[in-house]
Amino acid sequence: MGSGERLRQARENAGLSLAAMAQRTHYSKPYLSQLETGRRTLQPEHVTAYSRALGVPLAVLYGPSLEPLRVAHEWLVADTPAQVHAAAGRRVGVSLAEEMERRVIELRHLDDTIGGGDLYPIVERELAAAEDLVAHASYAEPIGRRLLTVVGELAQLAGWVSSDAGRYAEAEYTYLNGVSAAQDAGDRALAGQLLSSLSYQLANVGNPADAALLARSAVKGATGASPKAHALLLERVAWASAKARDDDATRRALDDVDDTYESRSDSAPEPEWTYWLDRSEIDVMAGRCLIEIGQPARAEPLISAAVAGYAPDHAREKALYRTWIAEAWAKSGELDAARAALATARKDATAVNSMRLQVRIAAVETMIERLTVSR
Structure with missing residues (x-):
């Protein structure tokens, strides 16, 4: 049973019409109908509104497909460890540092299944609490x-x-503040990760030439980075170079990614933030870069094979990567295949609150329409 159906069933079990529910929740009757039928993406605040109006526990209303959003909702309503510690006024010790490190990992993995629109307020609050703790708490240098x-x-x-x-703009400001924290911590690989993340944004919505320079600077500055971390930074060089239409630099960077990734060793520790980088992700990036430098036919098999192995709950990545499959088909002259791939991407995207995904779908749709008219 879908989550919208659960809301409908709970409302009907309570003997309420849509009109009566609209009065209790202050959402309009058409809006509630769209939530219950799945035509509008369900958010935590919608489930909370039904829970309060019907006196039904949240756990009853959440379906399995919204499990990550339920976790996110629980994070929003609970105090962070840093906030709890600040209220108690104790000196920061190892246990709190370990708990905060664990929460970063949990939040990072939530990003696999939750769009930025839903995860943003949770991460922002966690970051603000951590920054406040660093600024005002007392602790020994290693804990700091x-x-x-x-x-x-x-x-x-x-x-x-x-x-x-x-x-x-907020992302850029946050990345740069993070670089300062990473430098103060003596973690050059993390500083490189932050700068290369900013270069990725610049490649997509700014000046790709600036993005390529920033990505190369991140690689050079991240001395001592582990093989997977180094490969991740090199991927951002490849992408920025491809967006800048520098074919030679793109190919060199992709070769460097392959060589560096293959040099990894089980005996060499890797930062947890590289957990998602594997052969499939590298193939996806290679395919995306090939599309940008005019080799879409080579790109499609790489990306399609990777997407086939994705778990169903990774809806955003599956939808995003399918838009590149659609672009590869379109630029290869296979417009029917491109439309089919984009339709699947659009279906996957219905459950994800991601502006990046929506912008990407719209851009590929426009490109396909333009190519159709020009034939």
Whole structure:
């Protein structure tokens, strides 16, 4: 049963019409109908409104497909460890540092299944609390370095979800603040990750030439980076170079990504923020770059094979990558295949609150329409 159906069933079990529910929730009757039928994406505040109006526990109303959003909702309504500690006024010790590090990991993995529009307020609040703790709490120097690393990692995630939500200026400011925290913590690889994340945004919505320069600077500055971290930074060089239409630099960077990734070793520790980088992700990036430099036929098989292995709950990535499959088909002259791929991407996107995804779908749709008219 879908989540919208659960809301409808709970309302009907309570003997309420849509009109009566509209009076209790202050949402309009057509709006509620769209939520219950799945024509509008369900958000945590909608489920909360039904819970309060019907006296039904949240757990009853949430379906399995919204499990990540339920987790996000619980994060929103609970105090952060930093806030709890500030209220108690204790000296920061190892246990709090460990708990904050664990929460960064949990938030980072939530980004796999939740769009930036939903995750943004949670990460922003967590980052603000961590920054306040670093500024005002007392702690020993080793604990301080760990806390600064937490701030840097939260800043990277906050910048990422801000960008996904279309808040580009805020993302840039957050990334740069995170660089300062990472530098103070002595974590040059993390500083490189923050700068290369900013270069990725610039490549997409700014000046690709500036993005390529920034990405190369991030690689050079991240001395001592592990193989996977280094490969991730090189991927951003490849993407910015491709967006800047520098074919040779793109190919060199992609070769460097392959070589660096293959040099990894089980005995060499990797930062947790590289957990998602694997062969499939590298193939997707290679395919995207090939499309940008005019080789769409080579790109489609790479991306399609990677998408086929994605878990169903990774809806945003699946939808995003299918838009590149659609673009590859369109630029190869296969417009029917392009329309079919984009239709699947649009279907996947209905459950994701991501401005980046919506902008991307609209751009590919416009491109397909333009190519159709020109034939």
